[in-house]
Amino acid sequence: xxxxxxxxxxxxxxxxxxxxxxxxxxxxxxxxxxxxxxxxxxxxxxxxxxxxxxxxxxxxxxxxxxxxxxxxxxxxxxxxxxxxxxxxxxxxxxxxxxxxxxxxxxxxxxxxxxxxxxxxxxxxxxxxxxxxxxxxxxxxxxxxxxxxxxxxxxxxxxxxxxxxxxxxxxxxxxxxxxxxxxxxxxxxxxxxxxxxxxxxxxxxxxxxxxxxxxxxxxxxxxxxxxxxxxxxxxxxxxxxxxxxxxxxxxx
Amino acid sequence: xxxxxxxxxxxxxxxxxxxxxxxxxxxxxxxxxxxxxxxxxxxxxxxxxxxxxxxxxxxxxxxxxxxxxxxxxxxxxxxxxxxxxxxxxxxxxxxxxxxxxxxxxxxxxxxxxxxxxxxxxxxxxxxxxxxxxxxxxxxxxxxxxxxxxxxxxxxxxxxxxxxxxxxxxxxxxxxxxxxxxxxxxxxxxxxxxxxxxxxxxxxxxxxxxxxxxxxxxxxxxxxxxxxxxxxxxxxxx
Numbered sequence: 066x067x068x069x070x071x072x073x074x075x076x077x078x079x080x081x082x083x084x085x086x087x088x089x090x091x092x093x094x095x096x097x098x099x100x101x102x103x104x105x106x107x108x109x110x111x112x113x114x115x116x117x118x119x120x121x122x123x124x125x126x127x128x129x130x131x132x133x134x135x136x137x138x139x140x141x142x143x144x145x146x147x148x149x150x151x152x153x154x155x156x157x158x159x160x161x162x163x164x165x166x167x168x169x170x171x172x173x174x175x176x177x178x179x180x181x182x183x184x185x186x187x188x189x190x191x192x193x194x195x196x197x198x199x200x201x202x203x204x205x206x207x208x209x210x211x212x213x214x215x216x217x218x219x220x221x222x223x224x225x226x227x228x229x230x231x232x233x234x235x236x237x238x239x240x241x242x243x244x245x246x247x248x249x250x251x252x253x254x255x256x257x258x259x260x261x262x263x264x265x266x267x268x269x270x271x272x273x274x275x276x277x278x279x280x281x282x283x284x285x286x287x288x289x290x291x292x293x294x295x296x297x298x299x300x301x302x303x304x305x306x307x308x309x310x311x312x313x314x315x316x
Numbered sequence: 317x318x319x320x321x322x323x324x325x326x327x328x329x330x331x332x333x334x335x336x337x338x339x340x341x342x343x344x345x346x347x348x349x350x351x352x353x354x355x356x357x358x359x360x361x362x363x364x365x366x367x368x369x370x371x372x373x374x375x376x377x378x379x380x381x382x383x384x385x386x387x388x389x390x391x392x393x394x395x396x397x398x399x400x401x402x403x404x405x406x407x408x409x410x411x412x413x414x415x416x417x418x419x420x421x422x423x424x425x426x427x428x429x430x431x432x433x434x435x436x437x438x439x440x441x442x443x444x445x446x447x448x449x450x451x452x453x454x455x456x457x458x459x460x461x462x463x464x465x466x467x468x469x470x471x472x473x474x475x476x477x478x479x480x481x482x483x484x485x486x487x488x489x490x491x492x493x494x495x496x497x498x499x500x501x502x503x504x505x506x507x508x509x510x511x512x513x514x515x516x517x518x519x520x521x522x523x524x525x526x527x528x529x530x531x532x533x534x535x536x537x538x539x540x541x542x543x544x545x546x547x548x549x550x551x552x553x
Contacts, residue, residue, distance in 0.1 A: 068385065068386060068418060072418065076415060076416055076417065076418045077416060079415045079416075080412045080413070080415040080416030083408075083411060083412040083415050084412045087404050087405070087408040087411075087412065088401065088403060088404065089403050090403060148401055151401045151402060151403075152397060152398060152399065152400050152401050152402050152441065153395065153396070153397045153398070153399045153400075154399060154400060154401045155366075156364075156366055156393075156395050156399050157399040157400065157409070157413060157456060159364070159365065159366055160364050160365075160366075160381075160387060160388070160391070160393045161387060161388045161413055161416040161417055162387075162416050163365045163381055163382040163384070163387055164382065165382075313368075314368075315361070315366065315367040315368060316361075316366040316367065
């Protein structure tokens with residue numbers, strides 16, 4: 066029985082996708098993120114309604130949850146990578162798919178497929194909720210569909226890249242807790258506390274320009290495309306490091 | 317055919333394997349024996365491409381594991397534990413393995429039946445007993461109906477019925493021309509199952525031959541084993 070290279074890649078991708086969708090923690094993370102995001106969007110919307118509604122755009126309010134939302138996608142990436150090291154599953158993986166670079170790339174591709182869908186639904190649900198609740202206000206009148214789609218595409222891209230970057234870090238560290246401590250520590254403690262002391266090309270800062278379109282009139286900011294490029298570079302860098310080490314070290 | 321040639325593995329300053337050489341031939345069950353920590357698992361892990369050898373080679377039909385075209389249908393492996401994530405069901409575990417090798421889902425049901433796990437297949441692996449976990453590991457090893465079986469302590473955690481099942485299964489596989497390599501530290505179980513014996517101690521092969529050759533003048537395999545491994549321990553003191 067000879068397997069063609071194309072067939073082999075489809076098999077590996079199928080297996081990696083299969084692994085992710087049969088893991089309950091992946092679904093718990095996605096549904097938990099969806100619910101928490103809607104709750105936060107509701108809270109931000111109600112604050113927006115009480116304040117001077119005209120001064121804030123619906124997109125800003127609808128995407129105000131992004132800072133918290135990314136925690137769910139960081140967890141998603143870490144779970145996808147570190148679940149291999151539970152119950153010795155990595156041995157099963159490598160005895161069926163000993164092509165390590167290909168297998169890890171396929172895992173990341175499978176993760177990206179799930180993340181793009183989940184991120185789009187979750188980000189859009191927040192924005193649509195805000196739009197629906199504030200449709201009669203001054204801000205609601207001026208919303209352009211085009212701008213909204215751009216911001217949603219940016220948010221989806223950012224969350225997907227963040228999940229991939231987290232999966233790469235998870236694969237490097239192999240264990241869920243240290244990966245979670247390091248990534249959440251950076252995104253939620255180090256980065257906010259150090260403020261402008263950290264350069265703008267760090268992944269979370271550069272990434273914010275992927276979906277925060279309304280601040281584009283300031284002088285020191287990046288365009289959405291520049292932001293995307295920088296986050297992509299960070300992600301590729303981490304993925305490369307993960308693959309190089311994965312190929313080298315004992316499983 | 318499994319060919320292990322002058323295998324050396326160092327981890328830091330510690331030498332785990334110091335030049336292991338032996339072969340496991342088709343049509344025979346080869347028992348790989350040694351006390352805990354002798355280097356049995358390390359050898360098997362290198363053979364399966366999980367760990368890298370410091371020097372030497374471990375080949376499957378003349379090739380390193382990673383160069384096999386269809387690993388699952390060539391080698392079935394079961395190392396300690398189930399090799400499955402505890403939150404997945406047994407069936408879901410076997411299904412992704414089958415998917416990776418391009419095998420059908422009906423084959424998954426077949427191996428569940430062979431290993432007696434059909435009724436437990438819908439339960440999470442975390443709820444399995446030790447013996448059920450081992451059976452799941454065996455189901456994964458048999459999934460591709462491979463020519464070669466590599467099993468680390470296959471009878472560990474099995475009840476007497478399970479042990480007899482494994483023994484019959486391995487004899488049948490060898491009788492139909494397959495290669496079977498199993499590691500164990502349980503001499504009694506092994507002497508009734510194996511044709512050839514390799515004994516390792518402190519990362520070195522101390523005996524290698526047919527069961528009769530290795531037993532030699534000793535009355536049982538167990539006595540031969542202790543004679544071979546404790547002499548060396550005596551040297552250390």
